[in-house]
Amino acid sequence: MKILVTGAAGFIGSHLVDALIANHDEVYGVDNLSGGQETYIHKECRFTNLDLRNKDAVATYIQQVKPEILFHLAADATEGRSQFTPLSSSENNYLAYLYTLVPCVKHGIQKVILFSSISVYGAQTPPFSEKMEKRPEDVYGVMKSSMEDVTRILSTVHGFSYVIIRPYNVYGPRQNMSDPYRNVVAIFLNRLSQGKPYYIYGDGAQKRAFTYIYDLIPPVVKAGLSDEYKQEVFNIGSDKPHTLNELSLLILSSWFDGDVPKEFEPVYVPFRPREIVSAYCDITKARMMLGYRPSTSLTDGIRETIAWVKTQGPKLFSYIPLELENDLVPETWKHHLI
Numbered sequence: 068m069k070i071l072v073t074g075a076a077g078f079i080g081s082h083l084v085d086a087l088i089a090n091h092d093e094v095y096g097v098d099n100l101s102g103g104q105e106t107y108i109h110k111e112c113r114f115t116n117l118d119l120r121n122k123d124a125v126a127t128y129i130q131q132v133k134p135e136i137l138f139h140l141a142a143d144a145t146e147g148r149s150q151f152t153p154l155s156s157s158e159n160n161y162l163a164y165l166y167t168l169v170p171c172v173k174h175g176i177q178k179v180i181l182f183s184s185i186s187v188y189g190a191q192t193p194p195f196s197e198k199m200e201k202r203p204e205d206v207y208g209v210m211k212s213s214m215e216d217v218t219r220i221l222s223t224v225h226g227f228s229y230v231i232i233r234p235y236n237v238y239g240p241r242q243n244m245s246d247p248y249r250n251v252v253a254i255f256l257n258r259l260s261q262g263k264p265y266y267i268y269g270d271g272a273q274k275r276a277f278t279y280i281y282d283l284i285p286p287v288v289k290a291g292l293s294d295e296y297k298q299e300v301f302n303i304g305s306d307k308p309h310t311l312n313e314l315s316l317l318i319l320s321s322w323f324d325g326d327v328p329k330e331f332e333p334v335y336v337p338f339r340p341r342e343i344v345s346a347y348c349d350i351t352k353a354r355m356m357l358g359y360r361p362s363t364s365l366t367d368g369i370r371e372t373i374a375w376v377k378t379q380g381p382k383l384f385s386y387i388p389l390e391l392e393n394d395l396v397p398e399t400w401k402h403h404l405i
């Protein structure tokens with residue numbers, strides 16, 4: 068089987084490539100390295116630096132490789148920023164995906180595994196189940212929801228299988244520490260590395276279920292490679308929600324080994340526009356159909372992530388010009404406070 072992974076240099080993509088290469092020879096990877104790092108790519112991965120917004124280059128590449136299985140992870144996954152960069156969100160999520168999917172279908176793709184997001188559930192009451200309708204509240208969620216719809220429709224018409232994965236709040240080694248717009252765990256830890264306190268949007272009571280990277284990959288591989296799953300949607304992630312304040316306490320006590328200096332108490336700032344207060348999932352379907360059992364406690368996962376962050380040292384945060392600059396832009400981004 069020829070497997071293509073997009074976003075292969077990214078956080079989740081690079082771990083997925085590692086897992087796939089353990090059992091398969093022909094694993095191809097593409098990434099434009101806007102968020103990922105070349106050093107994370109397994110040396111046996113047949114990697115090409117490719118920007119999926121380049122429709123013609125992507126069509127030529129797919130025509131040459133003719134993948135049989137596509138894992139699509141490439142994304143501008145900055146949910147909170149997408150209200151201020153809707154063009155980037157549309158180009159790097161929706162368009163980039165279609166530019167990849169259409170030639171894949173043309174050249175006989177058998178199965179597509181699309182990385183979507185629980186942002187498609189919007190502000191409904193958690194835990195979210197796959198049976199709930201999609202009601203995205205932000206631009207990123209709208210893009211992911213449309214990508215899911217196009218996949219389902221083209222699958223029905225053109226006859227390939229698909230699995231849609233809706234992961235959430237994944238953290239662990241290789242998470243991008245330089246992105247000031249997303250990845251709460253990595254931002255908190257990078258700020259501590261820099262010797263500075265971090266910011267919490269809102270009152271910190273918002274709930275998330277943080278998912279350790281090594282708990283995410285095995286069910287994704289199973290859902291993607293087994294013939295059993297032909298047209299499925301799975302929530303995959305932890306089923307133990309925590310508030311951001313709980314996460315913060317855990318991170319601080321683990322980082323400082325219990326004795327947290329006063330100057331590292333978090334700074335509270337207003338919510339970002341359209342931020343969902345509580346978002347976590349019911350994973351009964353993944354438990355029943357994939358035998359999914361997330362097993363890493365937040366305490367253990369954070370301890371292991373801290374150990375990795377300490378090997379990396381502090382990183383500079385990297386800001387981009389926003390497409391919509393106005394008074395609604397969070398102060399932390401406008402003034403590069405993070």
Ligand SMILES: NC(=O)c1ccc[n+]([C@@H]2O[C@H](COP(=O)([O-])OP(=O)(O)OC[C@H]3O[C@@H](n4cnc5c(N)ncnc54)[C@H](O)[C@@H]3O)[C@@H](O)[C@H]2O)c1
Pocket residue numbers: 073074075076077078079080097098099100101102103104117118119120139140141142143144158159163182183184185233234235236237238243
């Ligand atoms: N990390 C999470 O908690 C989480 C949660 C829900 C969904 N997801 C989804 O999982 C996938 C992977 O997320 P991640 O956290 O590993 O993000 P990531 O940013 O680490 O990985 C995305 C990769 O896509 C690449 N990329 C971006 N635009 C590209 C383009 N135009 N052409 C080629 N490559 C491009 C980036 O360089 C990066 O390496 C994404 O689709 C994301 O939406 C992630």
